Amino acid sequence: MPTLTVAAVADVGPQTVAIELDAPASFDAAPGQFVLVRRPGGDDAGYYTISSPAVAETFEITVGYPVDESPEESLGTWLARREVGDEIEIEGPLGTIEYRGEGDVAVYAAGPGIGPAVGVAERAIESGHDATVVYRGDAPPHRARLDALAEAGATVAVVDSLDDLADFDADHPSVPTPAVYVFGFDDFVAEAKALLEAADRDPAEAAIESFGPA
Structure with a gap:
């Protein structure tokens, strides 16, 4: 190595x-x-x-x-x-999941998924595209980068559960039309897939990286 x-x-x-x-x-x-x-x-x-x-x-x-x-x-x-x-x-x-600035993105993350989430969102903003980042959990790492993304025009939501997105600002739908990325442990991936299905989105079309059991 x-x-x-x-x-x-x-x-x-x-x-x-x-x-x-x-x-x-x-x-x-x-x-x-x-x-x-x-x-x-x-x-x-x-x-x-x-x-x-x-x-x-x-x-x-x-x-x-x-x-x-x-x-x-x-x-x-x-x-x-x-x-x-x-x-x-x-x-x-x-790995085959990657983002190189191709278009708008919506990234859903929990736990260590915050790392690739901020990287993908920053790449999108730097490439002139829209980015949405949803993090499930308290006190997310990379808080400063999330704040910078919000100041740069990205939509950022930190929630206790993806169910909380039902109360999110109506101007920012929970599952927008851009390419969807999901990073997290198995339980979060299942929650994200359910959210996609409820929004008539096919989870098979999302780029999903599961880190295994929590």
């Missing part, structure tokens, strides 16, 4: 950091895709979705980590304690 150097680490929410990595010249990736991450010399590995809107000299992954756990017990904890100049083994990019 290629070894990449950490360019920056930033706290972006409760038990969540964004890690910026130096990108190899051949690294062609887009938000929505993911990488396999392993600590050098270790056996544990995990998948992390790209959360930067584009890849240039660097790219970003968003990492959640548990509370009160030693680096040896969790890859996420180990990653959260990285510093500039440290090395991380990366394989990828992987």
Whole structure:
């Protein structure tokens, strides 16, 4: 696996950091895709979705980590304690879900899905398109980026349940006509699919990335 150097680490929410990595010249990736991450010399590995809107000299992954756990017990904890100049083994990019600025988007996310959600939405806004981001949960990571997206014209909703979208501003329908992306654990994916079906949208037409059981 290629070894990449950490360019920056930033706290972006409760038990969540964004890690910026130096990108190899051949690294062609887009938000929505993911990488396999392993600590050098270790056996544990995990998948992390790209959360930067584009890849240039660097790219970003968003990492959640548990509370009160030693680096040896969790890859996420180990990653959260990285510093500039440290090395991380990366394989990828992987996955067929990606967004490269093709058109308007609506992104539904929960948990670690917030990473690709902000990356996709930022890429859309930067490309001159509309973006809607719906996050299910309290205190979402990347709050500053969500606020910046709203200031740039994106529609941003943070809800306790996707059912709450029934009370959302009528000027911003819960399932707009743009391409739909869904990022989250299995329970959230099921909730999002039900929302799409209720709005006469075919879930099979959405780009859906499930992270497995919560």
